[in-house]
Structure formats: structure tokens, C-alpha cells
Amino acid sequence: MSKQVLVTGGTGYIGSHTVVELQAAGFRVVIADNLSNSNIEVLDAIQKISGVRPDFENVDLADKLATDSFFDKYPDIDAIIHFAAFKAVGESVQKPLEYYHNNLNSLLNLLGNMLRYNIRNMVFSSSCTVYGQPDKLPVTEQTPRKPAESPYGNTKAICEDILRDFCHANAGFNCIALRYFNPIGAHPSALIGELPLGVPNNLVPFITQTAAGIRNELSIFGDDYATPDGTAIRDYINVVDLSGAHVVAINRLIQDKQKANYEFFNVGTGTGLSVMQLVKSFIAVTGVQLPYKIAPRRAGDIEKIWADTSFANEELGWKASRATEETLLSAWNWEKSVRGIN
DSSP states (O other): OOOEEEEETTTSHHHHHHHHHHHHTTOEEEEEEOOSSSOTTHHHHHHHHHSOOOEEEEOOTTSHHHHHHHHHHOTTOOEEEEOOSOOOHHHHHHOHHHHHHHHHHHHHHHHHHHHHHTOOEEEEEEEGGGGOSOSSSSBOTTSOOOOOSSHHHHHHHHHHHHHHHHHHHSTTOEEEEEEEOEEEOOOTTSSSOOOOSSSOSSHHHHHHHHHTTSSSOEEEEOSOSSSTTSSOEEOEEEHHHHHHHHHHHHHHHHTTOOSSSEEEEEESOSOOEEHHHHHHHHHHHHOOOOOEEEEOOOTTOOSBOOBOOHHHHHHTOOOOOOOHHHHHHHHHHHHHHHHTOO
């Protein structure tokens, strides 16, 4: 019988794309999500793409009793991919207690049930925010972690420490933390993509919503950074490429191929693009003009970061392959699909 994978936050942006890739690879998927930043209709879209409707439970994983009840119902899980977390850098600066409560308790409740039910494998959704503003670029897995610039980033660093200590204390339990850079784009079917509730915190949905007329103009936060055009630089990775890394990581765990029972990998493209470069690329690839303004820097944002992905490329046999232009076009096609734009 095929292996069963729990995907927490599986109706969210990255989670939904990963569910599609997991089902295509033959895994049975159960989703746990409280729908705090996603829609239940995503399940219909996943089914349209993959032909399979994943099991779904509406559960708040920061609630211990609710999480315990979930695992009582699904005791035969083989591995967990843990996406479920609050994830807006700026919001975390304003609401630190909410971020610490949600992001730490959800992980602790999952690990407690991994022990209860002897679930031995987890892939953790981490972030390049654990590097802070690095002294040297690109960042490798040996780049020292720095004090986080935001409570969100700090929750990711603390969660990594919890997982490292958990694996050290419990032989036979294995974890891979994937340190994402900046996921963008949508599934080529235009059936799933990034659809934040309320005002977007991420750049590309703000770009596409502005292009669609939902927002009056795009705000570019800061043009006085020490970068070639003054805007912040990030490593933007296609969400389908990123999702594929999770399938590779799950197979590595289940097939017992990891070199240590706690591992971590950078998941990016290896190329840094500025906010302005991304905006101009979107305009060029779509032909849609984009009103924008320069706004003050945003609390918690760093100046520039991009990945050295050679370790993940060699050790996991995984590599990002989709071009930025293709990725931005997929995001626009998704936005048009959602808004009914021809």
C-alpha cells in the first residue's frame, strides 16, 4: 500500500502545490489545516489537477487536544510535511505573541504525536530568514545563522533548534528542514496559486492584484538599499520547483538515505533579483502596465539574500528549472483565472 503523508497547511499556497506533486508521485495525502489563510475550495482544484481528492481535516494544530484527536483518527501516517504557520514578516513584528504561540505550539504538538504513534519522518518548512542579513553572499548551509530580523524569522530558527534537539534525543526519528527562499508563481493549470486573504504581504500577488485592478498601485518598500537599483534583492523560486523538493525530501527520509537524522538544505535558484527587476520583468512578459510608488522600508525586511544551492543540487539530486518569465506568467494566468479576466 502507498505511503500516507500528512501535509499541514495543505490548502495553503505552497502546501496545495506540494499535495499535487505528492499525489502525482503516488503518495496518499491527508491535509490538516484550519483555513486561517486559505480556502476549502482548494480541495476541488487539487482534485481537478490530480484526479484524487486528498483527505482533509479542519484542525488548529496549535490546539493540543484538537491535534491529539486528529492523530487518534489518523494513526497510520508515515511522514509529515509541516507547512502550517503564520508567515508574514511585517505582521510578526506587530503581533509577536501570536506568531510564537502558533508557530511553536503547532510544531510541539506534532512532535508529541510523532512519539505517540512512532511517526519517524518529518520535512519542515523553514526559511532563509534564519540567516538574517548575511555577511557574505550567496548563503550556503554553512553560513552562520544570525539573530532574526523578525519574530517570524525567529520562530523558524527556534523550530529548527527544536527539531535538531528532538532528533538528537530520539534515535530513529528523522527530519529534513528546507530553507526556502522566495516562492512565486502558480501551477501551470492556473487552478491553484497564491491567493492571500486580505492585503497581500508577498510581492508577486501584490503585483498581480495591481495588474488586475484590485489594488490601485504597488508599493515598493525602500529604494535606498545598497543594491544596484536601490531595491531589495531576493532569490525567487517557482512554487512547483519548490514543491518537487518536498517529494525528493520525503523519499530520502522514507528510503532512509539521509546522512544524519537532522539535515537542512537551501531551496532556491541561486540567482538574486531586485524588486524592481521583478516588476520590470512582469511588465515585459505580460505587457500589462503596473502603477507603483516607492514606500518607506518595511520593518523586519533585510537588504539582500540569495542561495548557493549546490549542496541541495548534489545531495538531493534536485534543481530549480523554471525561468522567472515563465513563473511570472503563471502567476498572472492564475490571477486572471481567479478574477475572470480574459
